[in-house]
Amino acid sequence: MATRVKVLMDCDPGHDDAFALIVASKFADVLGVTTVAGNAPLSLTTKNARIILDICGSNVPLHSGAGRPLVAEPIHAAYIHGESGMDGANFAEPSRPADGADAVHFIIDTARANPGLWLVPTGPLTNIALALRAAPDLVKNISGISLMGGGRFGNRTATAEFNIWCDPEAAAAVFDSGAKVVMSGLHLTHQLMATPKRIEMVRGAHKVVGPKLAGLLEFFSKMYKSLHDDFEGAPLHDVCAVLYLTHPEFFVASEKHVVVEIDGEHTRGMTVIDDRHVSSRTTANTTVLETIDADAAFATIVEAIRACPER
DSSP states (O other): OOSOOEEEEEEOOOHHHHHHHHHHHHHSEEEEEEEOSSSSOHHHHHHHHHHHHHHHTOOOOEEEOOSSOSSSOOOOOHHHHOTTSSOSSOOOOOSSOOSBSOHHHHHHHHHHHSTTOEEEEOSOSHHHHHHHHHOTTHHHHSSEEEEEOOOSSOSSSSSBOHHHHHOHHHHHHHHTSSSOEEEEOHHHHTTSEEOHHHHHHHHTTOTTTHHHHHHHHHHHHHHHHHHOSSOSSEEOTTHHHHHHHHOGGGEEEEEEOEEEOOSOTTTTTBEEEOOOOOTTSOOOOEEEEEEEOHHHHHHHHHHHHHTSOOO
């Protein structure tokens, strides 16, 4: 790309967040990273972000944020990510602390100072919703929000994907904010699987971190296969939200109106996508990513891993 897209990553590492950070560090201009509770408690997601930034050789600002959803009780995902949030490899202790614990104001200040910035949340949307509530002007200042969440089916429930289900009130605020929203939902991310062959590509991509990153994917895939009927491996959900900004040619998208259900007994956290063909349908507010060139996407992930420093 002639011009590297400017991004601020908001994440809850998490195996797939790790790969999103690695790809962003290679192909985007990362202006900062913020963390949120989600896949694991905030202390662990922040530690894991520090570890991955070390792997990338990155010293970008890192700020921790919300430790719980806006309304709901916090629930984490050790059943898929392990107790550390990133089980499957032994990493050295991170070399640096977080730079602060006020992610919301870091997001606001960074977005105001860098017009055209993209926010890339790959966990629950709590930090992003709080930033938009405190600074509504961000909607006009940023290029958009490329998020991983939602989809045409659920995983935590029959209708709700984990990130949206964790904090549906925050998600509803983001989709309703008027910002440009790009959604990498489960119907897309399940197309990008860490198959055994692809895990071996990761292992061979870097003599130092390749085996450790392959270990992450082996653990992640083992957990996914134990919980699903027909998965070859684990989907790399979060990296899709980055790749859309750095390699949009990999994707086919549609423009849809999306709302988040917050009240339904069986549908709380559902992203309701208006697929109607009637002319009276609601005006689109979301770019819904539909398909991805998975082979090209995974080759790009491997390229990013090769670029990690050897230390």
